[in-house]
Amino acid sequence: MKVLVIGGTGHIGSYLVPRLVLRGYDVQVLARNPRPRYGGADAEQLWSQVEWVIADRVMEEKNGSWGKRMATVDADVVIDLICYTPEQNRLIVENLDGRVRHFIHCGTIWAYGPSTRVPYRENYPRKPVTEYGKLKARIEADLLEKYSREGFPATVIHPGHISGKKWLPIDPQGTRNGVDVYRRLAHQEDVYLPDTGLATLHHVHAEDVAQIFELAILNRKAALGESFSVAAPYAMTLASCCEFVASIFGRKPSLRFVPLQKMVGVLGEEAFAIMKDHVIHSPCVSIEKAQRLLGYQPRYTTEDIYRECIAYLLESGELVV
Ligand SMILES: NC(=O)c1ccc[n+]([C@@H]2O[C@H](COP(=O)([O-])OP(=O)(O)OC[C@H]3O[C@@H](n4cnc5c(N)ncnc54)[C@H](OP(=O)(O)O)[C@@H]3O)[C@@H](O)[C@H]2O)c1
Numbered sequence: 194m195k196v197l198v199i200g201g202t203g204h205i206g207s208y209l210v211p212r213l214v215l216r217g218y219d220v221q222v223l224a225r226n227p228r229p230r231y232g233g234a235d236a237e238q239l240w241s242q243v244e245w246v247i248a249d250r251v252m253e254e255k256n257g258s259w260g261k262r263m264a265t266v267d268a269d270v271v272i273d274l275i276c277y278t279p280e281q282n283r284l285i286v287e288n289l290d291g292r293v294r295h296f297i298h299c300g301t302i303w304a305y306g307p308s309t310r311v312p313y314r315e316n317y318p319r320k321p322v323t324e325y326g327k328l329k330a331r332i333e334a335d336l337l338e339k340y341s342r343e344g345f346p347a348t349v350i351h352p353g354h355i356s357g358k359k360w361l362p363i364d365p366q367g368t369r370n371g372v373d374v375y376r377r378l379a380h381q382e383d384v385y386l387p388d389t390g391l392a393t394l395h396h397v398h399a400e401d402v403a404q405i406f407e408l409a410i411l412n413r414k415a416a417l418g419e420s421f422s423v424a425a426p427y428a429m430t431l432a433s434c435c436e437f438v439a440s441i442f443g444r445k446p447s448l449r450f451v452p453l454q455k456m457v458g459v460l461g462e463e464a465f466a467i468m469k470d471h472v473i474h475s476p477c478v479s480i481e482k483a484q485r486l487l488g489y490q491p492r493y494t495t496e497d498i499y500r501e502c503i504a505y506l507l508e509s510g511e512l513v514v
Pocket of ligand 1: 199200201202203204205206223224225226227228248249250251252274275276299300301302351352353354355356
């Protein structure tokens, strides 16, 4: 079976492509550079079996050659990891229509919007609030409609906050702000959290995201015309993330709570914006559908993700305690 992974060398692709090669598929990877972000000696042999398609999607969309490239794709399955607008999606779908057995789009849980009922199930209403989430929700709606009207073989996968060994997870303050919060928790220094610290994060390891794409291919019939959330077995509050990380260092966290808007003074503008986005969404998604229909079994809890990342930070010297 031939599988094309568009944007296959990033966080997801670095884990997904070796799995697909191991499965015995003929894998084509489209990116601007023929290099996975996280290689590793063990995966080198697998990557050497990949057929590279070197192209700049955005540039080709602008100059009109992307449609022609997609119209000549020779693959049974196309996985689109880097589609962010309905126009991009329309162009690719138009050109693949009738020519592929399965088209799998990577969405995001931001398409759901802030948590209303938790855990959020895929059939609940979408109420996205960010531009990113709104565009992804539109793409999902277009794909599912095209499946129900015309049988276009689409599946949509919505990951939580993607993390990996070398891709720092959203941290226990709900942002990405270097290693400071880990150092503070390790030394039992004060850590500030917004409001009551009960906002939630719902991480997912890139290995588990890769798992679900593979499962969608293997369970094509069950996956067609469906959306799936992919995340760790449970979401965690910021306070409990702090507690867990501190426990790795044999500590209890020293938590201070301040109103959300005051966190800008603690974190600075950039990290505050990321934190606020997470606090507002406070995601908590159900993975029951992916488990039931695809056999998804997450290998990583949020604790596992933090444990792995902190071990890497210590080993690489990025975190010194
Ligand atoms: N990050 C998260 O926490 C998160 C959460 C939920 C959903 N998502 C979704 O995950 C997807 C992104 O996956 P990812 O995190 O694996 O992405 P990523 O790490 O940013 O990797 C992007 C990949 O696309 C390639 N690429 C980027 N621009 C390109 C272009 N113009 N033409 C061709 N190739 C290009 C990159 O390689 P080159 O640079 O060599 O071209 C790389 O292979 C998106 O759909 C996003 O909405 C992400």
